[in-house]
Amino acid sequence: MQSRNDAYLIAPDPGAPRLTRHVTGTDQEGRVQQIRVVEERPLTIYLNGQEIVTAMTIGDYPDYLALGFLKNQGMLRDGERVTGVEYDEDLEVVVVRTDTPTSHEEKLKKKTRTSGCAVGTVFGDMMEGLEGLTLPAPEVRVSWLYTLAKRINTTPSLYLEAGAIHGTVLCRQDRPLVYMEDVGRHNAVDKIAGWMLSEGADPGDKILYTTGRLTSEMVIKCAHMGIPALVSRSGFTVWGVEIARQVGLTLVGRMRGERFTCLSGEDRLVRDAQPRAVAPDGRRRSADV
Template sequence: MSGAKDKVVKLPVSFYKNGSFTEGEDVVVREAPVTLYLNDQEFVTLVCSPGELKELAVGFLCSEGVLLKRENLKSILINEDDRLVRVETAGDPAPQERFLKRFITSSSGRGRVSFTFANDSSGVGRVESDMRVAPRDIFYLTDQLEKLSGVFKTTGGAHSAALCTRDRVVFFYEDIGRHNAVDKIYGRCFLDGIPYADKILVFSGRISTEILIKVAKMGIPVIVSRSAPTELAVKLADQLGITVVGFAREGRLSLYTHHKRVAD
């Protein structure tokens, strides 16, 4: 896993304060385009933080419904210098146009959420888990996320995601993109065969429908964020059996769905 120093760079900058400019340096988050080839065909270019390209590529393909089973992943070749990732899979992968357009809607006026594109619905089912977590555990985990977020502390330009049990961080990733950070979690779990039913995803960014769908595909029962969820993400989480916790910071939190999983 790349360290925080690989994701930042120092640049010259002019600072203005109290009516005058001074010259100096500032630490800025790095951004890199990475092209993913799937079965020798150019598939997509992802803009991301350098490092963890294997996890990112696999997690992205899982999110897009291209990779559903570990045995379908034949090989991964990473070329860091040229920013290329080549993935070979068994079978006929989803065509590229499946993930270029997507949306989900509330249907029939009944508040249920329906999927419009196959890559969103593929691999999504109701999450069943008896997991319980106490508010004090949530605050501990969000504090750990903040302590680990070195790139954000240095630059203010990164998102972070951590896969956790109730009492510890299993692993952690930072990236300029909040979707990328979660995809790296997804890819690591897929590659290492990590079970989800007793896990929590702790996240720095807004919980949108896209993030919620990734969590649902992994089968993680609880997502916690220091930020807010969207209305449609909350509706989707309620339908799919996922507990959504927002604004978890400074000894407070907001519990939006499936409250029974959060109790002292």
């Protein structure tokens, strides 16, 4: 599925027929309406011959989702070579194959159901691999954040067409690169991680923008991906903030228009732009917005 937006390497394709279905209902006055509703379908992920998890997803980019999920759960180690990714659309199964045997029975026994949308799942110790981790510390310019928010929020997407979806965007400075959507924000992040693994992308100069809450598991995923800045239009949890400070992650939330709150990495923010009296879409803001 190729991007139709030149600003992105991969952009949402809200017109893709498999991602939504027309459903008939009625509105508040009893009038018949037909609206587009996001599809949900299961995807079972295997690592070599072992079944790992069944995730509920919109069904696009199953290869990136599988790779990113396994990478973010620590089931694909640094330096481990992936020899193939096979997707069977009819069976709704994706198999990731490596050049070395893998065994994750213990991790599979230690499931933690998280607070994520679509019931995110973290295997094993959530903090595993974070001890001693220090992320790169590049500057983050406020002008980049303003530009990114405007571009991302006006990009044609499933969220704008049908709702009930989360988006995650990999960015470099003020340019959005890869925009993924899914019913769970964890899935959207995992698709980004899978794309980065496939492309060998350098995470050290990237910003991850998400529509979801900045919870502990979102911060942990971002840290494991090696991305030093995480930005959201939504809010924080205390544990998410504490982990961000521990690993040196720049954490910016409540990004609405040109207002935001930074709770970690304030020293890396370069305030090269000031909020204006009008919102990025040109509408004048009221005093209480």
